[in-house]
Amino acid sequence: MLIDWFTVVAQIVNFLVLVALLKYFLYGRVINAMDKREEKIVSRLTDAEEKERRAEEEARSYQEKSREVEEKRGELLARVEEEADGKRKELIRKAREEVAGLEKGWREALMQEQDIFLEELRRHVAREVCVIARRIMKDLASAELETQVVNTFVMRIRDLDKEERNALPSGTGEMNGRLAIVSAFDIGKDDRRKISEALRNTLKKSVDLEFRTSSDMVLGIELRSRDHKLAWTVDDYLGSLEAGIRDVFEEEAREGIRDDEEGPQKT
């Protein structure tokens, strides 16, 4: 017979023993190792997912912060630019005002100096002219300059037309009806009488005259009422000289300004 029942029983026992041995040495250990590895992998994957989630959250947070910082920077930059622009305009305005003030002050100082200079010049020229004229008059005509001045003033009184005569009122106010004769020099008695006669003849009435000297005048005589004045002075002649010199100064100043303005452009 092909089947040996003792062998069959023995093989059943052998097989069951082998099942037990392999269950312990093979399946249990291998499955345990595989399960542990799977747990590790799952744990790592979970950790990785958690880290990835955190990283994404942090990245989003940083992006948000970066965007906010960028917006704030832009706003700050715009505000700073606006403030800088306002400050620049303010400084320019102040500088212009300062320059304008300086220029105005400089011009006023210049005009003042010019006026002082011209006044001094006028006085000096008038004195010199008087000295020269006096000397010439004396050398050529053996005459006194002051006498000639009085004569010329008397001639002007006599040459007054009707309208001018009517315009010469009598003195009022502080002069108490008197007319004032103001001169740069002391008028002698004869000359005073000449002037009085000339006025009486011209105005057809008696006038009360008050003779005074003025240090402000260089050479000349003035007849002063409250509202009118009749005069002959060398200042009238020197006025044109002063006007000419002032014109020369202004012309020079304009050329200087033009040169200053054209200078930087040429450079």
Add this chain to the structure above:
Amino acid sequence: MSLKEISPDAVILWKWGFVHVNLTMVFTWAIMALLVLACWIVTRDLSTGTAVSRWQNLLEILVSAMRDHIRDVTRSEPGPYLSFIGTLFLFIAVSNFLAVVPGYVPPTGSLSTTAALAICVFVAVPLYGIMDQGVSGYLRHYIRPTVFMLPFHVIGELSRTLALAVRLFGNIMSGTKIVAILLAVTPFIFPIVIQALGLLTGMIQAYIFSILAMVYIASATRARGDGGTKRTKETARTAERTGKNNPHGPSSTGSGLAHQGMEGREGQERRRSWTASL
């Protein structure tokens, strides 16, 4: 050729009364020692990290494949069945594989061994069924759909157990005998070719035996369903047909499955793939 030369059971090495030690037992012990020793060496220092040795990798692949197949067939966790089915496969496979060693006679070439394995399956089927459904639940399916089916169920169980034993014995025994005959008739190339073919047959028979055992157990457990029943039956028939088509010799057809099993669509797809491989 006498009957004694057909089976290694006839070669008795030690005898005391009816107790004796024959060549089948010795080679079985050798295989057991080889398997246990190899498993002990490899699994004594298993790595649970990502760096795995080659042998550990081999064992893990082997165990994973077994679990996947069991899971496909039973549609449940493979834990309770792995030791039994896996050991069946490993024992038969190693036993058949060592046939290339000169002087070695596979224990599976002994009808006593195959009968012992078939008896184990025969006992395991109701055991797993009772563990799963209880005694009454398991016994009830013998009278389904009618009580008249009871004798057919019993005959079916017995015949398929017999078929398991005879199929494996016939294939392995015939393989070794054919090689022996060819060595005498035509030496040189042909015996080697037949030997290689015998190795292939041995592996296929190990696979068939374990898969059929699993199908029988699955049919006895609760996992069942119409589609699964159809597919399980188809799988069993395919495996039996493969055994029948073996050119080495006789094979018996099992009675198939009279019981139900359940599979999902995924399981059917997987089953189809390895059924096609057979």
